[in-house]
Structure formats: C-alpha cells, structure tokens
Amino acid sequence: MSDILIVDDERDIRELVSDILEDEGYTTRLAGTSDECMAEINAEPPGLLILDIWLKDSRMDGIDILKAVKRDNPDVPVVIISGHGNIEIAVAAIKQGAYDFIEKPFNIDQLMVVIRRAMETSRLRRENAQLKRREVTCADMIGQSAAFRAMIGQLDKVTKSNGRVMLRGPAGAGKEIAARYIHAHSNRANAPFVTVNCAGVEPERMEEMLFGRESQERGVEPGLLEQAHGGVVFFDEVADMPLGTQSKILRVLVDQQFQRVGGADKVRVDLRVISSTNRDLEVEIQAERFRQELYHRLNVVPIAVPSLEDRREDIPVLAAHFIDQCHQGQGLPLRALSEEAVALMQTMSWPGNVRQLKNLIERVLILGEGTGDIEARELPSDEDKAAEEGRVVLSGALATLPLREAREAFEREYLLTQINRFGGNISRTASFVGMERSALHRKLKSLGVVTSSKSGARVAHMDEEIETVE
Known part of the structure; x- marks a missing residue:
C-alpha cells in the first residue's frame, strides 16, 4: 500500500502525473475508466488515489468511486482533481471523505505538497493499525x-x-x-x-x-x-x-x-x-x-472465563506480571512479593477479580514503603484496624457459636481456604499449615471436608462418604 493509483480519462494527464511522481521516487499505477480503477483497487488497495471527477465513457464518476473507496477501504486517502472544478464539487468531495481537491490545470509544486501530506497520512494510518495489531498480539x-x-x-x-x-x-x-x-x-x-x-x-x-x-x-x-x-x-x-x-x-x-x-x-x-x-x-x-x-x-x-477465586494458584504469577507492567509503563519500583504477602493475597476475597488484583498492585507500588519485598502489612484489608489492635474479626455467625463449634467452623474454613489456595494439593497444604499429611487427612475427614486435585475442597453432604484424594 505504498503506491499511488492515478485515475484520469485523459491519457496525457495521467502519464504526466505518473512521470512526475516516479521522478520523486513513488510507484504508480494508471487507470482510464471507473472499471479499470475498481479492478486495480480490488486487486490491491493503493497507498493513495488521485482521482478525476469526470470520467468519459465510464459507469461511475469520481464521486461514485470516492464513495465506494471510503466504504470498502476507508484508510486510503483520495485526492480529487478536475478541470471543471467549482466550490460545490470541492465541498461535495470533502464531505464524502476526500483528502483534498485540486483544480486543473494544477501547479506541480502544489500537487506535490498535497501528495506528500496525503502519503504521510496513509503511512501514519498503516503504522497505527500495526501498533493496534501488536497490542492484540501481546x-x-x-x-x-x-x-x-x-x-x-x-x-x-x-x-x-x-x-x-x-x-x-x-x-x-x-x-x-x-x-x-x-x-x-x-x-x-x-x-x-x-x-x-x-x-x-x-x-x-x-x-x-x-x-x-x-x-x-x-x-x-x-x-x-x-x-x-x-x-x-x-x-x-x-x-x-x-x-x-x-x-x-x-x-x-x-x-x-x-x-x-x-x-x-x-x-x-x-x-x-x-x-x-x-x-x-x-x-x-x-x-x-x-x-x-x-x-x-x-x-x-x-x-x-474463571474468576480469580477459582484460580488462586495464578495470583503470584499475575501479581508479578502486573508489577513488571507498572515498572515498564510507569517507572514504578520493581519489587518482589514476600511469602507472607503471597499467602495473604491467595486467601483474600477478590470480587473484582483480575482487574482488582491489577489495581491493588498499582496502588501498593505507588504508596509503597520502598524498593524491597512487598510485605503483607502493605496490602489493604478490611481487618487492618483490628489487626493493629491485636484482635481477630469474627463473623456474626461465628460469634454466636459455642467455643467447640466455633473452633471447628474456623478450622474447616481455614483448611478449605488453604487447600483451594494450593489447587487441591494436600502435600503442599500440609507443609504450609505445619501438619503431617496423614494428620491433615484425618483432620479433614473429621471436619467433613472432601478434597480433589481437580476441584479443590468442599464440605461434604450429610449422606456422602468422606474421602480425601491427593
């Protein structure tokens, strides 16, 4: 799309313009009728179209061709030329999407100024399209x-x-x-x-x-x-x-x-x-x-498309990706995540999903404490105030239970969270919570928790046989 298509029913005119443009280093194609013009465009859209308004012995005039080009190839700039030009034709051409309008007989210097500007427009449009495609590829x-x-x-x-x-x-x-x-x-x-x-x-x-x-x-x-x-x-x-x-x-x-x-x-x-x-x-x-x-x-x-809570294992790699993005795009510090920060993030609630994670990372990097590892204390939490006071926040339901039932409910929820955090992997969960694998199996069975490496963990139904599978 770097060549120029010249369309004029006068052979001398189109060949003269072609010679001038080729002397300036451009590649040209020529057409004398609307059918020849449309055939050239359909074969390969040009970088620029120089188009005469009046085309003798043609099915379409220049305005008709202009409409067709703007419909099917809107990025191709069109320069209209005419020996019968007047202000009404110029206005009509510009309204239909023409880049510019030049009257015959035209000044060569004026023609070249318009063509250079139009070709630059064409180049910028192609580069913009390539950048958009690169964004998609990335x-x-x-x-x-x-x-x-x-x-x-x-x-x-x-x-x-x-x-x-x-x-x-x-x-x-x-x-x-x-x-x-x-x-x-x-x-x-x-x-x-x-x-x-x-x-x-x-x-x-x-x-x-x-x-x-x-x-x-x-x-x-x-x-x-x-x-x-x-x-x-x-x-x-x-x-x-x-x-x-x-x-x-x-x-x-x-x-x-x-x-x-x-x-x-x-x-x-x-x-x-x-x-x-x-x-x-x-x-x-x-x-x-x-x-x-x-x-x-x-x-x-x-x-x-799964929610972030359904793919908690991906939180560390996603967070690292967003840290790198913020560093590359905004010059924010390139920081790593501490183990405690990762653990907290994998147990947090994420109603806003990946978008919320991205926003959280950007906020922490902007308001962060330096260039070292991101610590758990830097992450926002609804429990921040309670943590500062050395307290644990109880849900309304948990606060109304007797101690034994509350302890079991907490253990069940805690272990469900950790197992799902590690994608149903019992060995990794046991290592993190500090239990022997066999002891963890027994604890899960006593709490009525069913686990699977495919579906994570859940609470068993009343009539369901409880098994844990690594």
Missing part, C-alpha cells in the same frame, strides 16, 4: 492453574475457525483479554479488533455508533462494524445492548450487511463476532430483556 494469557489451562484449551480450539464465541464470566475476570487471545492466534490476526462497549453507550446513540451515518452536512461517517471489516467485532457485556439494536444486529449476522443511519446503500461486511457477558442470558431472555434468536446466534461456542 495480549497473552497468564496462568498455570487447572481452571486456567482448561480455559486456554477451549480458546485454542476456536482460534482457527470463524465460529461465534460467547465468553461468560464475572466482571474483571479477563473476558476481553480472552477475546484478544482468540483474535491474535486466528487467521484474522492482521485485521482489526474492534470493541463495542454495550454498557457504556447511550441507547439512542448505539445504532449510529455501530452502523455509522450519512448526511448532506457531514458526508459518510463509518461505524464500528465497518471499521471491523475483515476482522473481529467484540460485543463487551452484550446483555446491555438495547432491544431495538439487538434486532438489527441479528439481521447483520444473517445478511452480513446493513445500512448506515440516514443512508440508502447496503454496506457489506465480513466479520467474526465474539461476545461476553457476566449475566445469565437465559434469565435475561425470560425477563424479555434479551432476544432469544440473537442468543442462539451468538452462543455458538460458549466458553467460561
């Missing part, structure tokens, strides 16, 4: 827990297909990172990845944002679906999409085309659709807040 998933590995296995299976994927999981768990992982490892990795924040857009603006708009005053303004052409559109928290928009998105999924707001022409798009939700969409369907037909179209391959 969106690596991090973890080693069983829950994480199971999710990665499912993601890897869908990367090479064009199947629609529905990512389910709580807020902050990393659903967008999972979507970017699919894109980065797919055949569309070099194409756009466009996020639609369904929860962050006013309902009355949603359709204009998605489909774009056309008007006499502002010309063509492509929407997010056009910008994602050839790549991936990611509907983040799709349950928040307005019902009226849901119907139109359903039609796009069926027809692969739509009309801009205020427009009459059909716009065709080639898209892969990935969606995410932290809600139960079947409940939303029952409440008539989500269209069942759209649900079936989007939910072709459902994949669960």
Whole structure:
C-alpha cells in the first residue's frame, strides 16, 4: 500500500502525473475508466488515489468511486482533481471523505505538497493499525492453574475457525483479554479488533455508533462494524445492548450487511463476532430483556472465563506480571512479593477479580514503603484496624457459636481456604499449615471436608462418604 493509483480519462494527464511522481521516487499505477480503477483497487488497495471527477465513457464518476473507496477501504486517502472544478464539487468531495481537491490545470509544486501530506497520512494510518495489531498480539494469557489451562484449551480450539464465541464470566475476570487471545492466534490476526462497549453507550446513540451515518452536512461517517471489516467485532457485556439494536444486529449476522443511519446503500461486511457477558442470558431472555434468536446466534461456542477465586494458584504469577507492567509503563519500583504477602493475597476475597488484583498492585507500588519485598502489612484489608489492635474479626455467625463449634467452623474454613489456595494439593497444604499429611487427612475427614486435585475442597453432604484424594 505504498503506491499511488492515478485515475484520469485523459491519457496525457495521467502519464504526466505518473512521470512526475516516479521522478520523486513513488510507484504508480494508471487507470482510464471507473472499471479499470475498481479492478486495480480490488486487486490491491493503493497507498493513495488521485482521482478525476469526470470520467468519459465510464459507469461511475469520481464521486461514485470516492464513495465506494471510503466504504470498502476507508484508510486510503483520495485526492480529487478536475478541470471543471467549482466550490460545490470541492465541498461535495470533502464531505464524502476526500483528502483534498485540486483544480486543473494544477501547479506541480502544489500537487506535490498535497501528495506528500496525503502519503504521510496513509503511512501514519498503516503504522497505527500495526501498533493496534501488536497490542492484540501481546495480549497473552497468564496462568498455570487447572481452571486456567482448561480455559486456554477451549480458546485454542476456536482460534482457527470463524465460529461465534460467547465468553461468560464475572466482571474483571479477563473476558476481553480472552477475546484478544482468540483474535491474535486466528487467521484474522492482521485485521482489526474492534470493541463495542454495550454498557457504556447511550441507547439512542448505539445504532449510529455501530452502523455509522450519512448526511448532506457531514458526508459518510463509518461505524464500528465497518471499521471491523475483515476482522473481529467484540460485543463487551452484550446483555446491555438495547432491544431495538439487538434486532438489527441479528439481521447483520444473517445478511452480513446493513445500512448506515440516514443512508440508502447496503454496506457489506465480513466479520467474526465474539461476545461476553457476566449475566445469565437465559434469565435475561425470560425477563424479555434479551432476544432469544440473537442468543442462539451468538452462543455458538460458549466458553467460561474463571474468576480469580477459582484460580488462586495464578495470583503470584499475575501479581508479578502486573508489577513488571507498572515498572515498564510507569517507572514504578520493581519489587518482589514476600511469602507472607503471597499467602495473604491467595486467601483474600477478590470480587473484582483480575482487574482488582491489577489495581491493588498499582496502588501498593505507588504508596509503597520502598524498593524491597512487598510485605503483607502493605496490602489493604478490611481487618487492618483490628489487626493493629491485636484482635481477630469474627463473623456474626461465628460469634454466636459455642467455643467447640466455633473452633471447628474456623478450622474447616481455614483448611478449605488453604487447600483451594494450593489447587487441591494436600502435600503442599500440609507443609504450609505445619501438619503431617496423614494428620491433615484425618483432620479433614473429621471436619467433613472432601478434597480433589481437580476441584479443590468442599464440605461434604450429610449422606456422602468422606474421602480425601491427593
């Protein structure tokens, strides 16, 4: 996309412009009719299009070609030239997305200034697109827990297909990172990845944002679906999409085309659709807040993104990754985590999931005590005040129990937390809590705790035989 396509029905003009540009080091292609022009563009979009308004013996004039180029290749700058130019034509061309307008006979120096600026615009757009693709490629998933590995296995299976994927999981768990992982490892990795924040857009603006708009005053303004052409559109928290928009998105999924707001022409798009939700969409369907037909179209391959509490083993490696990110991006101290800090983090509650962990790490590094290891005392806790006073905070339920029952409840909860922290590994748990493995097995059995290396630990049902498996 570094060459220039020159379109003019006068052979002398297009060859003159070509000679001038090639003397300046540019590569050129020539076309004399609209059909030749569209054939060249379809074969390989140019870095710049120099386009005559009036094309003799052609099906399309320059404005028609301009509309088609801005629809299908919006990043290609178009410089309009015409011997019949007037202010109305210039205004019409600019409204339709032309980079600039030059009248014939044109001044060579003026032409070269415009072309250099337009080619620089084209180069910057390509570099920007490459940077965006690099961001997607760098969106690596991090973890080693069983829950994480199971999710990665499912993601890897869908990367090479064009199947629609529905990512389910709580807020902050990393659903967008999972979507970017699919894109980065797919055949569309070099194409756009466009996020639609369904929860962050006013309902009355949603359709204009998605489909774009056309008007006499502002010309063509492509929407997010056009910008994602050839790549991936990611509907983040799709349950928040307005019902009226849901119907139109359903039609796009069926027809692969739509009309801009205020427009009459059909716009065709080639898209892969990935969606995410932290809600139960079947409940939303029952409440008539989500269209069942759209649900079936989007939910072709459902994949669960686990919460951070379901993958506590990954907390140390995630925390180390975020420390490195803050160091590289913000110049914050490059600190390690003490064993006590890791242990505390693996037992904390994480309602905000990975996002909450990232924010916590950044806050600790900003407000931290130095450059040494991050200690447990630096981590925020609801129990900080009680700890300063040498007290332990009791839950309301625990405080009402007799001592023996309270001790058993505490031991049960403590051991459940530690076993889940170590992914169901009894040996590692026994080592940490300071018990012999056989003694820990007996303690777990007496407390009614069932363990598994696959599913962690849980309290047994009343009629369930209690066994512990390492």
